[in-house]
Amino acid sequence: MSRDIHKKPFDEGTKAKLAIFRDYLREWLPVFIAKREIYWNTINIYDFFSGPGSDGFGNKGTPLIILEELNPHFDNIISKKLNVNLYLNEYDQSKYEALKKNVSPEKGDVRPYSIQIENLDFKISFKSKFPEMGNKGNANLLFLDQTGVKHINEEIFSKIINLKQTDFLFFISSSTIKRFAEHPSISRYIKLNSEDIEKTPYHKIHRLVLEYYKSLIPQNKEYYLASFSLKKNAGLYGLIFGSGHVLGIEKFLTTCWGIDKERGEANFDIDEDKIQKGQFDLFTNEVPKPKKVDLFEKELKEGILNKSLPSDKAIYLFTITNGFLPSHARKIIAQLIKENKIQKSSFNLSTKVCKSGALVTQVKPL
Ligand SMILES: C[S@@+](CC[C@H](N)C(=O)[O-])C[C@H]1O[C@@H](n2cnc3c(N)ncnc32)[C@H](O)[C@@H]1O
Known part of the structure; x- marks a missing residue:
């Protein structure tokens, strides 16, 4: 064997x-x-x-x-x-x-x-x-x-x-x-x-x-x-x-x-996304996203907007337990603020938010 x-x-x-x-x-x-x-x-x-x-x-x-x-x-x-x-x-x-x-x-x-x-x-x-x-x-x-x-x-x-x-x-x-x-x-x-x-x-x-x-x-x-x-x-x-x-x-x-800069998970294309470097999507003219990233971003947005992820701490933990980094979540938060979907606030998307007594900030959908 x-x-x-x-x-x-x-x-x-x-x-x-x-x-x-x-x-x-x-x-x-x-x-x-x-x-x-x-x-x-x-x-x-x-x-x-x-x-x-x-x-x-x-x-x-x-x-x-x-x-x-x-x-x-x-x-x-x-x-x-x-x-x-x-x-x-x-x-x-x-x-x-x-x-x-x-x-x-x-x-x-x-x-x-x-x-x-x-x-x-x-x-x-x-x-x-x-x-x-x-x-x-x-x-x-x-x-x-x-x-x-x-x-x-x-x-x-x-x-x-x-x-x-x-x-x-x-x-x-x-x-x-x-x-x-x-x-x-x-x-x-x-x-x-x-x-x-x-x-x-x-x-x-x-x-x-x-x-x-x-x-x-x-x-x-x-x-x-x-x-x-x-x-x-x-x-x-x-x-x-x-x-x-x-x-x-x-x-x-x-x-x-x-x-693994695409999915953070393997030394090969685990989801068979077949993304070529420098390739653009014909319809959106954007670089295609790995399926895993796409799904995570959708679930994160949904969770924030339907309040099942009500705070920066909940978002941080959701991100980490799904195998993503705070930088991925920060990008989505910035996008939701820009699109006027949530109120601007200073969110703490780092491990410090999990410390006992840390300030936890609520996310307010608009
Ligand atoms: C995958 S290799 C480890 C390689 C090592 N970490 C390296 O970086 O080179 C597994 C090692 O475990 C040893 N090994 C096999 N069975 C073992 C056992 N029951 N207890 C302790 N070592 C064992 C093998 O001889 C082998 O050197």
Whole structure:
């Protein structure tokens, strides 16, 4: 079912996955390390499926990316007396040996953080690390770059989402679910309805996987998930990102929109919009919009005008939970003001509007 990705140079899909990981880390680290107010003193980064560190052809894998992205933060780690810990795990013995070599410091290099490297099966490694993740004052980032689908089952997922100050990013081979839906080795881990799988086109299967994980979140729990679909060779893979904080999800979406400027969701044309660069619509003389953007804008306008989205906070949350950025919503608000459909006001379409005690502004349709 799987191929060893470290025997050849990383393919384009793997490079796209690693680019998302790097960009997200670049957004995440300053939130936890460079902020003026510090609410946590221990920052843990876990890479449970580390691989050897690189593909051996000059392309860095997740462990070396983490080391590189920590470099600009040394001063802050020292001056704020932060306790930063990096945990790497790789099951394959020879990759583990290569990993140890690849991450060992050059002579004379001093790093203001600790690195622990283990050679365990994920289940054992997660179990041993789980208790410390829950410690007060900890912020955690978990990266779970599994091969296949089986490691992030319901039990692991629910343990992770119940941790405080914890963001996670996991990788999943969504096409394996489509191809082997009925196979016990898949249905044991991912309990998707086989009819739903059957009627979902292959290239959209990762969206269904995202919905499955969303369905595992208890109804009264504030938790956000987003995904990015990746075509890699003949397979369809995806990243699922999770955070208990709306700022976490906004940062992940910023990364996704940086890579997919049309839909913020995939490294290919997931909705088959077939938009050509520089193409104009014959009838409107405008650049054609992806279906997903068109639908979002329609629903947002309707929600504002029929008052089901009555405030800037409601609009902000609607935008983020639909996989869009505040800039998308601001454009629609400006348009509605210009068309005299809503009263002009200073709306706060940022994560700050979700803080307790923040001023929430009502939207007044005219
Ligand atoms: C997709 S690769 C990870 C790639 C790595 N993050 C990188 O950037 O190069 C998955 C890795 O998980 C390792 N692995 C497979 N089964 C595992 C298990 N049960 N526990 C821990 N690691 C495992 C594989 O040897 C492989 O190196």
